[in-house]
Amino acid sequence: MRMIENNTYTSPFSDMLNSSASPLQDQFGRTFNYLRLALNEQCNLRCMYCMPEEGINFRHKDKLLSAEEIFRLLKLSSQMGVSKIRLTGGEPLLRKDLVPIIQYANCLDGVNSVHLTTNGLLLSKYLNSLEQSGLSGLNISLDTMNADKYKIITRRDGLKQVLDGLEKAIDSSIRSIKINVVAMRDFNDQELMDFIDLTKENNITVRFIELMPFDSHQIWKTGKFYGADHIIADIKKQVDELSPIDGSRTEHHIFKVNDYKGKVAVIPAYTRSLCGTCNRLRITADGKLLNCLYSQDETNLRDAMRMGKTDMMIKDMIYGTMKKKFKDGWEAQNQGNENRKSMTQIGG
Numbered sequence: 001m002r003m004i005e006n007n008t009y010t011s012p013f014s015d016m017l018n019s020s021a022s023p024l025q026d027q028f029g030r031t032f033n034y035l036r037l038a039l040n041e042q043c044n045l046r047c048m049y050c051m052p053e054e055g056i057n058f059r060h061k062d063k064l065l066s067a068e069e070i071f072r073l074l075k076l077s078s079q080m081g082v083s084k085i086r087l088t089g090g091e092p093l094l095r096k097d098l099v100p101i102i103q104y105a106n107c108l109d110g111v112n113s114v115h116l117t118t119n120g121l122l123l124s125k126y127l128n129s130l131e132q133s134g135l136s137g138l139n140i141s142l143d144t145m146n147a148d149k150y151k152i153i154t155r156r157d158g159l160k161q162v163l164d165g166l167e168k169a170i171d172s173s174i175r176s177i178k179i180n181v182v183a184m185r186d187f188n189d190q191e192l193m194d195f196i197d198l199t200k201e202n203n204i205t206v207r208f209i210e211l212m213p214f215d216s217h218q219i220w221k222t223g224k225f226y227g228a229d230h231i232i233a234d235i236k237k238q239v240d241e242l243s244p245i246d247g248s249r250t251e252h253h254i255f256k257v258n259d260y261k262g263k264v265a266v267i268p269a270y271t272r273s274l275c276g277t278c279n280r281l282r283i284t285a286d287g288k289l290l291n292c293l294y295s296q297d298e299t300n301l302r303d304a305m306r307m308g309k310t311d312m313m314i315k316d317m318i319y320g321t322m323k324k325k326f327k328d329g330w331e332a333q334n335q336g337n338e339n340r341k342s343m344t345q346i347g348g
C-alpha cells in the first residue's frame, strides 16, 4: 500500500485517495455515489408519521451544519465519487441559503444532478429561484388530495398551496418531478387511482412509499402499514394495462399505465428488499454520516471539521464508515436501540 503523508497523518485508505478510479465501496462491492444531505430539522408541517404535534427536541442552530461546512462536505463527497445529491430535511425550503447550496453543488466536478425533497408548502414562492439555480429534480411529498385528510395527516392547512406548487413545478424547466406518497391503510389506500391518474397527462412519477417506524411509534402501531406487495396487488386490481419498466435503484417496482405519460413506483422502504443495490450515503442536519437509513451508528463529521481535521482525515472517516455498512437494513437496525424518533433527524 502506498503511503500518503500529511505532516504526521498517514491515511489508511491511501490507495483509494490516490486513485480517482477507486470508487467509494463497501465489503459487499456496493458503490456509493448518491448523497442525501439534510439541511435542517425544523418543519412547517407536523406529519403524523414523522413528528409529534409539539415537534421534536430540535437542535440549536449552532449544532447544525453551517453553509461553509455543507460546501466542504459536498466538495469532499464529489471528490470521492458522489455524482447525485439530494437535499432534504426537515423542510429544506425553510433554509435561507438553500439556493446558494444548490448552486454550489451543481458546480462541483462529477456532480450530474441535484435534487430536492420538499413538502411543497413554500414551493410556489421559491420555484423561480429553484429553476434558476439549476435544480435537476423535485420530490414533492403529498399523501392525500383531500383537504380534510391533509389537515389530519399534516396537522396543518395547506393542501391548496402544495397543489399550486406542484402545478407550477410540472410547468417548470425542472426535469424530474416526483410525488412522494406515504401509503397507509385506512387513510389513503382508496386514493391510489387518484394519484395514478396524475400520470396520465403529466410526465411525472408517483411513488407510493411504505410507512417506516420513525415516528415515535405514533402511527406505526395503529395498523396503517401497507406493504409494497399489497400496494402493487391493489393497483393491479384497478389497472388492466400496467407495464413494468426500469427505474432508479430505489424504485424497484416501477410501472407505466399504457399510454400514460408518467410512471408509478412502489418503494419497499420498510421491507428493505433493495438493500443489495444501495448506493446512498446520508448526512444528517447536524453533520452525522450514516451508512444506512436504519443505522444505529453515526460518524460525527461536524465535530471533526470543527476540530480542524484535514480533508484527508474527513475522507478517511467517510471511507471507514461506508466500508462498515451492514448487508442490509435489518442487520443495521439490530445493532442497537432505535435512537432516532423522527425522519427529520435522519433526512428522509
Ligand code: SAM
Binding pocket: 043, 049, 050, 088, 089, 090, 091, 092, 117, 118, 119, 120, 139, 140, 141, 180, 182, 209, 210, 211, 212, 213, 214, 215, 269, 343, 344, 347, 348
Ligand atoms: N419535509 C420534506 C418532505 O416532507 O418532503 C423533506 C423531509 S421528509 C423527512 C422526507 C420524506 O420522508 C417525505 O417524503 C416523507 O413523507 C418521508 N417520511 C417521513 N417520515 C416517514 C415515515 N415514518 N415513513 C415513511 N416515510 C416517511
Ligand code: SF4
Binding pocket: 043, 044, 045, 046, 047, 050, 051, 089, 090, 091, 119, 141, 343, 344
Ligand atoms: Fe415535515 Fe417532511 Fe416530516 Fe412532514 S415528513 S413533518 S413535511 S419533515
